[in-house]
Amino acid sequence: xxxxxxxxxxxxxxxxxxxxxxxxxxxxxxxxxxxxxxxxxxxxxxxxxxxxxxxxxxxxxxxxxxxxxxxxxxxxxxxxxxxxxxxxxxxxxxxxxxxxxxxxxxxxxxxxxxxxxxxxxxxxxxxxxxxxxxxxxxxxxxxxxxxxxxxxxxxxxxxxxxxxxxxxxxxxxxxxxxxxxxxxxxxxxxxxxxxxxxxxxxxxxxxxxxxxxxxxxxxxxxxxxxxxxxxxxxxxxxxxxxxxxxxxxxxxxxxxxxxxxxxxxxxxxxxxxxxxxxxxxxxxxxxxxxxxxxxxxxxxxxxxxxxxxxxxxxxxxxxxxxxxxxxxxxxxxxxxxxxxxxxxxxxxxxxxxxxxxxxxxxxxxxxxxxxxxxxxxxxxxxxxxxxxxxxxxxxxxxxxxxxxxxxxxxxxxxxxxxxxxxxxxxxxxxxxxxxxxxxxxxxxxxxxxxxxxxxxxxxxxxxxxxxxxxxxxxxxxxxxxxxxxxxxxxxxxx
Amino acid sequence: xxxxxxxxxxxxxxxxxxxxxxxxxxxxxxxxxxxxxxxxxxxxxxxxxxxxxxxxxxxxxxxxxxxxxxxxxxxxxxxxxxxxxxxxxxxxxxxxxxxxxxxxxxxxxxxxxxxxxxxxxxxxxxxxxxxxxxxxxxxxxxxxxxxxxxxxxxxxxxxxxxxxxxxxxxxxxxxxxxxxxxxxxxxxxxxxxxxxxxxxxxxxxxxxxxxxxxxxxxxxxxxxxxxxxxxxxxxxxxxxxxxxxxxxxxxxxxxxx
Numbered sequence: 220x221x222x223x224x225x226x227x228x229x230x231x232x233x234x235x236x237x238x239x240x241x242x243x244x245x246x247x248x249x250x251x252x253x254x255x256x257x258x259x260x261x262x263x264x265x266x267x268x269x270x271x272x273x274x275x276x277x278x279x280x281x282x283x284x285x286x287x288x289x290x291x292x293x294x295x296x297x298x299x300x301x302x303x304x305x306x307x308x309x310x311x312x313x314x315x316x317x318x319x320x321x322x323x324x325x326x327x328x329x330x331x332x333x334x335x336x337x338x339x340x341x342x343x344x345x346x347x348x349x350x351x352x353x354x355x356x357x358x359x360x361x362x363x364x365x366x367x368x369x370x371x372x373x374x375x376x377x378x379x380x381x382x383x384x385x386x387x388x389x390x391x392x393x394x395x396x397x398x399x400x401x402x403x404x405x406x407x408x409x410x411x412x413x414x415x416x417x418x419x420x421x422x423x424x425x426x427x428x429x430x431x432x433x434x435x436x437x438x439x440x441x442x443x444x445x446x447x448x449x450x451x452x453x454x455x456x457x458x459x460x461x462x463x464x465x466x467x468x469x470x471x472x473x474x475x476x477x478x479x480x481x482x483x484x485x486x487x488x489x490x491x492x493x494x495x496x497x498x499x500x501x502x503x504x505x506x507x508x509x510x511x512x513x514x515x516x517x518x519x520x521x522x523x524x525x526x527x528x529x530x531x532x533x534x535x536x537x538x539x540x541x542x543x544x545x546x547x548x549x550x551x552x553x554x555x556x557x558x559x560x561x562x563x564x565x566x567x568x569x570x571x572x573x574x575x576x577x578x579x580x581x582x583x584x585x586x587x588x589x590x591x592x593x594x595x596x597x598x599x600x601x602x603x604x605x606x607x608x609x610x611x612x613x614x615x616x617x618x619x620x621x622x623x624x625x626x627x628x629x630x631x632x633x634x635x636x637x638x639x640x641x642x643x644x645x646x647x648x649x650x651x652x653x654x655x656x657x658x659x660x661x662x663x664x665x666x667x668x669x670x671x672x673x674x675x676x677x678x679x680x681x682x683x684x685x686x687x688x689x690x691x692x693x694x695x696x697x698x699x700x701x702x703x704x705x706x707x708x709x710x711x712x713x
Numbered sequence: 714x715x716x717x718x719x720x721x722x723x724x725x726x727x728x729x730x731x732x733x734x735x736x737x738x739x740x741x742x743x744x745x746x747x748x749x750x751x752x753x754x755x756x757x758x759x760x761x762x763x764x765x766x767x768x769x770x771x772x773x774x775x776x777x778x779x780x781x782x783x784x785x786x787x788x789x790x791x792x793x794x795x796x797x798x799x800x801x802x803x804x805x806x807x808x809x810x811x812x813x814x815x816x817x818x819x820x821x822x823x824x825x826x827x828x829x830x831x832x833x834x835x836x837x838x839x840x841x842x843x844x845x846x847x848x849x850x851x852x853x854x855x856x857x858x859x860x861x862x863x864x865x866x867x868x869x870x871x872x873x874x875x876x877x878x879x880x881x882x883x884x885x886x887x888x889x890x891x892x893x894x895x896x897x898x899x900x901x902x903x904x905x906x907x908x909x910x911x912x913x914x915x916x917x918x919x920x921x922x923x924x925x926x927x928x929x930x931x932x933x934x935x936x937x938x939x940x941x942x943x944x945x946x947x948x949x950x951x952x953x954x955x956x957x958x959x960x961x962x963x964x965x966x967x968x969x970x
Binding site for chain 2: 296339340360363389435438
C-alpha cells in the first residue's frame with residue numbers, strides 16, 4: 220500500500236513536470252503531493268485531541284512544528300444499542316477514537332499508552348504516516364506500558380488510523396480506529412461547523428438489539444455478516460439529544476471515516492446534496508455529490524450548506540444497514556422556513572391509477588358544462604367515475620356501505636329526506652350519530668370540499684339516481700350556494 | 714526444605730480450592746502436534762517430551778510465601794533490570810496481597826520473578842510448546858483447537874473487560890487435569906523471548922523475515938487459531954522485566970525417568 224502511494228506520488232510529479240510550461244505557477248506550487256516543509260520550528264506543541272463528534276480547532280500555524288500526541292488505549296464496556304453492552308477496545312475511550320489534527324510538515328512525536336487494566340497488547344497504524352506499517356511495529360505496546368515513535372506528516376489529507384495487532388480484524392471490529400487530519404499548509408477554509416462521523420461494522424453473538432453484554436462473534440466477522448453497522452460506535456450516538464446541530468444558512472464540514480473492518484459505506488445525507496467532497500482528503504474536490512463511497516480504511520471531507528430547517532438523516536445508503544442494523548444519524552437544522560426552496564406538503568389527493576381510463580367521462584362532463592350544455596346522463600357518467608375514485612372506498616361500489624361502520628347510500632332514507640343536506644354532508648363532512656334505514660352509525664366522514672362544485676353535483680346526481688334512490692338531479696349552482704352559506708371544519712379545502 | 718514447604722503450601726491451597734486434584738502437578742504425556750509457532754520454516758510438527766505441569770496458576774498467596782522466604786524478590790528490592798515499576802504494585806505491602814485476593818492468580822510479576830519462584834521450587838517455567846500442547850486439550854480431546862466451542866470459550870474471555878481476576882480452579886479441568894489455561898490470565902513461558910514474531914502482525918508473509926535470525930526466526934502458522942495467536946501476540950510484546958495486571962504463570966518440571 221505504501222509503495223502504491225509512493226508510486227502515485229511519483230506519477231503525479233511526472234505529470235506536473237510534463238505540464239509545467241502550461242500550468243500557472245501557483246498550481247505547481249500547491250501542496251498537492253508529498254512535501255517536506257523543513258525542520259520543526261518553535262517549542263513543541265501538545266496536540267488537543269477531541270472525542271467524536273467534536274473536531275479540534277484549526278492549527279492556525281504558518282510553520283511546521285513538533286507536535287506531541289498522547290493517545291491512550293482503553294478496553295471498556297459501553298452501550299452499542301439501548302440495553303446492549305459490548306466490550307470495546309478504544310483509542311482514547313471512545314469509538315471512533317480521538318480525533319487528531321496536525322499540519323502538513325509537522326513532526327509528530329506519537330505516544331501510545333496502553334492502560335494497565337487492558338488485557339491485550341495494541342499498536343497503531345496511521346494511514347497518514349510514511350514508513351513501514353504506518354507506525355504499527357514501532358508502537359506495539361503491552362498493558363501498562365507506553366511506546367513512542369516519531370513521523371513527519373508529509374501528505375495533507377484526512378486519514379484513518381487503526382490498531383494492527385493480531386488478529387487485526389478483531390481489534391478493528393472492537394472499535395480500534397479513528398481519524399487524523401493533516402491540514403494543508405494554508406489550512407482549510409473556515410466553516411460554521413466541523414463534525415467527526417465514522418462508520419464501523421460490529422459482530423455480536425446475540426441478534427440485533429438482543430439485550431445484555433454481547434460477546435464478539437469471530438465467525439460472523441469472517442463471514443462479513445455484521446449484527447450492527449453504526450456511526451460513532453453506538454446506535455444512539457448521533458440521535459435524539461445527541462443529534463448533530465446546526466442552523467440554517469450555515470456551512471458544514473463533516474470528516475467522515477469508515478473503520479470497517481469489512482464493509483464499505485455509501486454515505487448519504489437524506490435531503491442534502493454535498494457541495495464538495497474530497498475523497499480520501501485528496502486535493503481535487505468532487506462537486507454536487509449525492510452519495511459518496513467511503514472505503515473501509517478510508518475517509519472523506521464532506522461539505523454542504525444548510526438551507527431548509529428540519530431533521531436530516533445520515534445513512535449508509537446500502538439501506539438495510541440504516542434501518543435494520545443502526546447506520547443512522549441525525550443532523551438537526553433549526554431556523555426559519557424557506558418555502559421558496561422547499562414548500563412542505565401542499566396536497567394529498569386520492570389517486571387511483573387503474574381508474575384513469577374511466578375518467579374520460581369526467582372530461583366530457585367538464586367540457587359540456589363549460590358550454591352550458593351538461594346533460595343529466597353526462598352528469599351520471601362523470602359522477603359514477605368520480606364516485607369510484609372518491610366515495611367507494613367507504614360507501615362501497617354499489618353504495619351498500621359497510622355494516623355498522625359506513626352507512627349505505629343505496630335506497631337511503633337519509634338521502635331521500637333532504638337533497639340539500641346531502642350536498643352539505645359531501646362538502647363539509649359529517650361526524651357523530653346518524654340513523655340510516657333504521658340503523659345507527661357513529662363515524663366520521665371527512666369534508667370533500669377539495670372537489671369542485673361540478674364534481675360534487677355530478678357525484679350526487681349519480682348517487683341520487685342509482686340503487687333505488689329517487690332523488691333529484693343536483694346542479695353545480697346548488698352546490699355553489701351551499702358552499703357559500705356553510706362552514707367547513709378548519710383545515711378543510713375551501 | 715524450602716521446596717518441601719512450598720509444595721506443602723501449594724497442596725494446602727489446592728485442598729482449599731473447590732477442586733481437589735490428586736496432586737499439585739499433572740503428568741502431561743507429550744507427543745507430536747502442530748504448533749502455531751513451528752521450530753523451523755516448513756516444519757509444522759513439534760514433539761513435546763513427557764513432563765509435569767502445575768494444575769493451577771500460582772496464586773497471590775503462594776507468591777506471598779515466596780516473597781517472605783526470598784526477601785530479594787520483595788517489591789522495591791530487585792534491580793530495575795529484572796522488574797519494572799509496577800512489580801507487585803497491587804499488593805497491600807511488600808509481602809502481603811490485598812485481603813480477599815489470596816486465591817487469585819499472581820500477576821504484576823516479571824519473567825525473572827516467575828523464573829526465580831519456580832527455581833526455588835526445584836521447577837521451571839514451561840516452554841511455549843509445552844504450554845501450547847497442554848492448552849490445546851479440552852476435557853475429552855488432546856487437540857480441541859479446531860472445535861468451535863473450544864475457540865469461542867477462549868474468545869469469550871477476550872470479550873470481557875478485565876476488571877477483577879477470578880479465583881483459581883473455577884474453570885473445568887482439561888484431559889490432563891490442568892485448570893485455568895484459558896479464561897483467567899496470560900502466563901509466562903520459559904522461552905517467550907524466542908517468539909520472534911513481528912510486532913506488526915500483518916508481516917507474516919514477509920520473505921525477508923528469515924534473514925534476521927536464521928533458522929531461529931518463527932513465523933505464525935495456522936492463522937485461524939486466533940485464540941492462541943492472541944496469546945502469542947501478548948507474549949511477544951513483553952520484555953522479561955515487564956509486569957502487567959493480567960500476566961501470571963505456573964511452573965513445570967521434567968518428568969524424572
